[in-house]
Ligand SMILES: Nc1ncnc2c1ncn2[C@@H]1O[C@H](COP(=O)(O)OP(=O)(O)OP(=O)(O)O)[C@@H](O)[C@H]1O
């Protein structure tokens with residue numbers, strides 16, 4: 001198992017109760033998993049627990065290693081896209097900086113980005129079709145453009161796992177199709193393991209074989225999309241507040 | 242006022258080094274929203290120096306101690322945002338200010354008249370070779386640390402969470418910045434004065450922001466603008482016979498205002 005969670009509780013600073021409650025879950029290499037659930041269910045929290053950015057109790061293992069002990073090391077091979085991340089207009093960074101920065105952890109301390117790093121970054125930008133924005137300040141992009149740049153940033157890292165938090169939230173309908181196709185191509189070509197938070201059932205990719213359903217911090221469903229989307233649990237999860 | 246050339250020379254060198262040091266660290270302060278932290282540290286350093294005068298100990302060492310203590314106390318607060326940072330900073334600020342005034346009031350009379358004022362406003366006359374060496378060592382240390390970990394600092398200044406995502410362990414760097422900020426404040430205190438250091442940390446960087454969308458340039462031109470503020474400030478101070486600290490602070494504000502007026506970013510209908 002590439003990702004393994006056992007009785008995991010995740011706490012936010014200053015909160016008495018855990019946000020994620022007793023999650024047990026395994027994900028094998030090569031799986032494409034979608035995470036669904038109402039607002040505030042804990043979907044984003046789950047992604048940040050998996051890559052070790054939030055403190056948790058229980059066991060969280062990725063690549064067979066404890067993320068709380070080896071967080072930064074493990075994150076070098078995980079591409080995590082934050083939900084609806086935007087930058088203020090006067091942010092003094094260019095698109096190329098932001099894309100290249102995806103690799104900074106991987107490059108390691110006391111070393112400068114080299115040819116290989118710039119190549120990976122520009123290849124990722126071409127793949128996401130944001131190479132024409134290369135020299136633009138990051139704060140002056142549209143929401144959809146920013147989203148593509150952030151995806152390029154992840155790909156520049158050449159990760160083994162993708163954690164995507166609502167990758168379609170700012171995209172128009174044609175872009176959704178395009179980006180979705182790209183994610184699937186990458187997933188297959190690079191033999192990635194992908195976990196993707198989505199809201200719209202129409203966005204579940206064809207190659208997805210598993211949907212996790214979260215509510216109130218608990219994992220209340222884990223099934224094949226055909227089964228999940230027609231299930232009672234799924235409908236009830238979104239029924240009342 | 243006529244001063245011996247050697248003193249003028251010391252002042253120019255000292256103020257230039259202090260300006261470069263302060264605006265180098267200022268880039269981090271402005272970009273990472275640590276302004277109130279820097280503000281608080283400079284006042285803590287001021288209180289430390291005042292304590293030194295009161296008990297006849299080395300004001301520099303106590304200033305450094307106090308500034309570092311503030312960084313250690315407030316760092317985790319600002320880091321985790323558990324408490325509203327502004328509230329804590331406001332409290333700390335009034336406490337350090339009150340302490341500083343209290344210490345000054347109990348310091349021996351003769352000391353107060355000369356040294357205390359220099360801690361408050363900065364002093365032309367008091368600069369020693371030891372001060373200059375301290376500033377030089379600090380500047381070289383900053384240059385070394387920034388160039389060794391340029392990549393990490395560059396990423397953290399964009400967004401700490403994104404830096405963390407890429408696999409950088411950001412915590413040591415965050416505290417290194419706070420610590421270096423405290424040291425810079427303490428070392429520059431004597432020249433610029435506790436009340437005005439802050440101007441030299443923030444104004445040159447704010448001016449640099451008017452001219453560039455590229456962090457590399459901002460990191461490069463901020464110290465140069467700081468240097469310009471400091472040299473023009475000293476010139477004004479000599480001609481107009483005003484305290485050098487205030488003069489430098491006023492110049493840095495003037496340069497900032499001119500930058501805003503000249504900024505290509507603000508020109509109507511023009512994108513850059
Ligand atoms: N920084 C934080 N501090 C304390 N509580 C938080 C923090 N971030 C999120 N929470 C809480 O944790 C719970 C889960 O939040 P999370 O962001 O994981 O939800 P989500 O499922 O991603 O929702 P959405 O669909 O709106 O993105 C929510 O109740 C939220 O209020």
Ligand SMILES: [Mg+2]
Nearest residue numbers: 043044083165
């Ligand atoms: Mg979310």
